[in-house]
Amino acid sequence: MTSSADRLRRLRRLLTLLFTVLNAAGLLVLAWLFVAQDREHRELRMDAELKLVTAAAARLLQYHGDTVITAFLGQDQIDTSCPEFAVLPARTGGFEPHFSQRDCAPVDPGSLQWLAREATTSGRFVEGYVPGTSNGLIRVVAQPFLSPGGQYVGAIVAASDATAELAGHRGVVLWVVGGCVLLVGVVGVTGHVLSGRAIRPAVAALEQQEVLLAETAHDLRTPVAALRALAETAWRNPADRPDLLPRTVRLAARMGSIIDDLLVRARLAAGVEKLAIQPVWLDQLVAGVVEETSAPDAQVTVTTAPTKVNADPGLVQRAVGNLLDNALRHGRQPGSPAIVHITVAGGRVTVADHGPGIDASVAEETFDRFTSGGGSSGLGLSIVRWTAQAHGGFLRVYNAEEGGAIFELEFPVAQ
The missing domain is CATH 3.30.565.10 (Histidine kinase-like ATPase, C-terminal domain)
Structure with a gap:
């Protein structure tokens, strides 16, 4: 049979588990938020750099009627700098595409063309990742531009190699995961210690109570048996009752003293005296x-x-x-x-x-x-x-x- 003290010890393990799970859930939420914020911060930083390039390229575009002229792009230093960019028409034959001279991020031109169409169709910036030709991920930003007639005729797509930033993000993820594992372990140990301190007085009290009950049964078993024997003897032999009665009274007094002692010790042990x-x-x-x-x-x-x-x-x-x-x-x-x-x-x-x-x-x-x-x-x-x-x-x-x-x-x- 499981004792109350054993049940309290199981309760301690349950409290430790509950404390650890709740804190682990909180840590996971915080870790997820931190990781998401780190990724968003890195993407915003890459996008800001790419948008500087698209904005500079948009200012260098010239128009002859509705015809887009990209000749001035080749005369500016952005054409030979990183991040690289491309000026692409929304449809084939709109104007001659222009690609910057420096290859900073190996990317498929078809992916850039698709982004240009998406930006032109939606009339807003398009940001995202496209696969590079060397198996890496490329961060791209597509900025649509208007013709003098007020129609979106093309987009400037800037691209940057995201390998370094993504590697840094993976490093942050690993540190966060390792930190969470360590903190969960610390939380588990702390919860075990705290639950032990909280339950220890109850465990001690229950153990003392069980010992007290066991000893009460042990101490009263002999006098109760003797008292019963005296009562049975007096019932069967009425002539012996005058001799047996004083012994019965003394035995009852002894039992009362034992009970009083047990109660005093229990109150002292429990700290309620x-x-x-x-x-x-x-x-x-x-x-x-x-x-x-x-x-x-x-x-x-x-x-x-x-x-x-x-x-x-x-x-x-x-x-x-x-x-x-x-x-x-x-x-x-x-x-x-x-x-x-x-x-x-x-x-x-x-x-x-x-x-x-x-x-x-x-x-x-x-x-x-x-x-x-x-x-x-x-x-x-x-x-x-x-x-x-x-x-x-x-x-x-x-x-x-x-x-x-x-x-x-x-x-x-x-x-």
Whole structure:
């Protein structure tokens, strides 16, 4: 079965893909506009140069009646310069065609004649490309001209080799494509990082929730089974009910404590627990916890010195109670009553027992993973550590030389 955290991770990949696709689409539009603008700019530059030639040639044309005279074109420097041009009649026999002397752009004369007819027929400039005789593209501009009678009788067609400009445009296209690929990669990585940062708190919360649910089922399974066994025994044996009822009450109280601890830890882990920080007399609080804790078969001693800390009294009381409960349940030798020594001084609560001790190599795991070497759920110790961290303090654990575990819980001292 897929967990909620796994579904969130898939959502992260989907968000990354969506972020990348949307940005890639925007980049493609911008790239297309840039490439189109570059091509248009190059064509306008070539057309402007060609129109300068056609305009100069048009000024050199002379007329004798409706007859076009091109003799003066051969006397001007444009006739031997690039771009090359041709003065062509709209129809055969209109006047003698004139071609400039310099061959700058190898182009088929038939293509030039077709452009001249198009310009003359439409009465406007015609721009475009025609294939050159050497497999390149030639940029051409055809300008129609009027006879003295007001009729379009021919056109001046200027031609320029577009190979260099088109090669430059292809270079721009390659740079744009490469840049887009690089930017899409950067956008993808950025989207992955941003989506991870956005979803990480939700993933962590879901993972904590799943762990919490699993541990809740684990911690309550044994007491629920024991409670059911007690209830069934009391139902089948009415005479034993006076003995079984106190055990049932204690078991129910233990279940309530487990549930309370689970809720506190969940709220701390989710960051929704509001700490009511205030000056607290730690020695008095610890003494009150010991006095309220029922331990008829245990020996508990308390040594305190006045010490004031900045803390949430409710959470500190629960943390100290969990340490004491842990020592009473696991801090004893087989067949012997529990012996617990509690010392309070300098913002520090030290709880020492006479039990089998704790393996220091698994102490961190004990505080974080709800397990302990003594067979308990370890949830109480986890809450103790969370409480210490929430207050800017710490929890230490080590074994005494003479045996037994020692827990030190420290809080910031009030100034």
